[in-house]
Amino acid sequence: MPDVDADGESLDEAVRAHLERLTAAAETDVDSLTTEQFDAALTSRLVARDRLHATGLGFSYALPFTEDMDEVLTLDLPTTVVTLPDSRLAATRRSVATLMEVGRTNLRHEMDTADVEVVRLGSGRRTVSALVSDSAYTASFARFLVEAVNRWMPGADLHGGIVFAVPHRHAIVLQTCASQAETRLALDLVPTLAAQMYADGTGPVSPHVYHWYHREITRLTEEQEDGTLVVHATPLLEGMLGRSSGRRAS
Numbered sequence: 001m002p003d004v005d006a007d008g009e010s011l012d013e014a015v016r017a018h019l020e021r022l023t024a025a026a027e028t029d030v031d032s033l034t035t036e037q038f039d040a041a042l043t044s045r046l047v048a049r050d051r052l053h054a055t056g057l058g059f060s061y062a063l064p065f066t067e068d069m070d071e072v073l074t075l076d077l078p079t080t081v082v083t084l085p086d087s088r089l090a091a092t093r094r095s096v097a098t099l100m101e102v103g104r105t106n107l108r109h110e111m112d113t114a115d116v117e118v119v120r121l122g123s124g125r126r127t128v129s130a131l132v133s134d135s136a137y138t139a140s141f142a143r144f145l146v147e148a149v150n151r152w153m154p155g156a157d158l159h160g161g162i163v164f165a166v167p168h169r170h171a172i173v174l175q176t177c178a179s180q181a182e183t184r185l186a187l188d189l190v191p192t193l194a195a196q197m198y199a200d201g202t203g204p205v206s207p208h209v210y211h212w213y214h215r216e217i218t219r220l221t222e223e224q225e226d227g228t229l230v231v232h233a234t235p236l237l238e239g240m241l242g243r244s245s246g247r248r249a250s
Contacts, residue, residue: 030075030082038092041075043110044103046140046166047083048206057085061096067219069166069206071143073103076110081136110137111144111151118152121173121193128175128189129153139166139205145212149174160240161213163187163220165194168201177211183240191221191231211237 033041049070052059062070073089075082089099114135120127131138131152141148142164149156153176160177163186167173173193175186191209198207208221211234220237221229233241 039102042103043074043076043106044071045074060086066217111141122189131172136169138170142166142172161211163190163211165190165209166205167194167197169203
């Protein structure tokens with residue numbers, strides 16, 4: 001960040017000018033790409049819907065992933081990641097379906113090559129797993145959640161599904177629900193850890209918690225007026241806990 005002259009431009013003006021220069025540089029990078037370079041950099045990514053639309057740019061092509069996250073296309077450039085609005089996609093004169101296929105292929109490649117570490121979060125015997133790496137697309141590996149679990153947690157029992165969260169771009173927090181004990185851990189720990197990591201992490205994505213089951217994703221958390229999240233277990237998860245109905249608060 002450039003030094004700010006106390007008698008010259010204000011800090012806000014300096015920050016704005018700095019961001020404008022970064023944006024201009026990114027635009028120049030995009031404009032200079034050949035089709036081959038564009039395709040090599042094109043990568044799909046999961047982003048928070050409210051943050052995406054707060055930019056004021058058009059993202060009508062974005063595909064819903066959950067109730068509050070969308071899948072969009074980005075360019076993974078050497079010095080920055082550029083999220084592509086409608087206008088950028090239209091300029092390629094190619095279909096969204098074709099571009100999304102390329103982006104997902106590159107995301108799979110990123111997943112194949114990322115140095116992902118499986119860590120246990122919690123204390124004592126009450127822990128859940130997190131997939132973490134330096135890749136800015138780690139959270140987006142949730143797009144291929146089952147593949148990710150099978151890759152880094154081979155042998156995991158998925159018959160009760162997976163409770164997971166993507167609090168920031170470098171992590172997925174998760175717990176399989178193959179037993180009553182696992183389900184209880186998932187509902188007790190994943191929401192708390194996700195909220196903490198969302199608040200503390202670089203590049204926040206979502207504080208919410210989800211349940212993957214048979215290719216369907218259900219959001220388990222609901223934001224209250226005071227900003228806190230309440231956890232609502234699905235009937236399946238309630239059954240895993242041995243309860244007929246209920247509600248859990250984080």
